[in-house]
Amino acid sequence: MALLTHLLACVFGTGSWVAINGLWVELPLLVSVLPEQWDLPSYITIIIQMANVGPLFITLMHRFRPGLLKEVAVIYVIVSVGVMACLLLAFLWNYTSPIAGRPHSTAFLLLTFFLALVDCTSSVTFLPFMMQLQPQYLTTFFIGEGLSGLIPALIALGQGSGVSSCANVTRVVNVTIGNETVESTVFQLETRYLPANFSTLLFFLLMTVMMLACLLAFFFLTRQPKVWELSQQQLFPSNIILNSFDQLPDEGADSQLSGGCPCPKDAKGPGDILPEKVSYPLPKLTFIYLLIAWVSSLTNGVLPSVQSYSCLPYGNTAYHLVATLSSMANPLACIVAMVLPNRSLALLGTLTMAGTGFGAYNMAIAVMSPCPLLQQSQWGDAII
Structure with a gap:
């Protein structure tokens, strides 16, 4: 069951x-x-x-x-x-x-x-x-x-x-020279979208x-x-929140959770492990909320809205891989967080700065679209 x-x-x-x-x-x-x-x-x-x-x-x-x-x-x-x-x-x-x-x-x-x-x-x-x-x-x-x-x-x-490929196409065109029309063969590359x-x-x-x-x-x-x-x-005491909560010292037994849940003094039995009061001073709390607001604005608003401008200049294959691999990033990050939980504000700040750098590159490419850096290079495709 x-x-x-x-x-x-x-x-x-x-x-x-x-x-x-x-x-x-x-x-x-x-x-x-x-x-x-x-x-x-x-x-x-x-x-x-x-x-x-x-x-x-x-x-x-x-x-x-x-x-x-x-x-x-x-x-x-x-x-x-x-x-x-x-x-x-x-x-x-x-x-x-x-x-x-x-x-x-x-x-x-x-x-x-x-x-x-x-x-x-x-x-x-x-x-x-x-x-x-x-x-x-x-x-x-x-x-x-x-x-x-x-x-x-x-x-x-x-x-x-959306995957595309380049194919050599031979075309016959009519070229008018003076009063004469001459047929000419032209070879050119053409983008073909694979079904x-x-x-x-x-x-x-x-x-x-x-x-x-x-x-x-x-x-x-x-x-x-x-x-x-x-x-x-x-x-x-469940495993889900064991990384965030621990036993309270005696003098803190009458405190409350940050969410306002009262913690009884007289808890008995196997369920009497009381949650640790998770509290931060106002500057740190402000820092945390600013990180949440900034990261959420990038991942849920700014970057997805310009994704076509930052990725499509490198071809449909690059755009296709970006869209699919981006969706895989969240579950992979969740697995890392489950295996290696960490509440370090320094680490959060470092990750946010790194993400901001990647976001800045994406925005710069979107601004330069449709002719961004390394457009004809495989390095450009790999970086984006």
């Missing part, structure tokens, strides 16, 4: 961000077809930020109308919306209609909003639901959440979307299957016996 619950928790976690991650890795194929072309990543970035009205609404409801929204019912609704949006996207992704005299991918952009609404809202609904299960299943859920980026990336690699191994329709249908699997996993999770034990005493 425990193994089955772990499996269900993992599949449930994959549905958290699989739809939006699927859109990002499919972009190399979409930008060459949809009318927004290179501007498409910017549209998607804005739409995803607009979809944050979902978690904002959930948070405000919990604040001002506590108990009115039930996590289980909300999850059923948002995952069902995700299934329907993915299914409709498979058939309507290339539908266009004129807006202000210009064609736009109205169906794609509208359905992208609903997919983003589902994924953004999952951040404030999936985790509270998982906290009602025994703590060992939370780790499995996070593994599934990492797979929500890895699986679409692997599918896109198998699809080979994808399977269509965008099938790709979005596979995303639909993953969202449907998430819905079914959630259905069976709510019916698993003997796992619905909400216990604060179980959560504290």
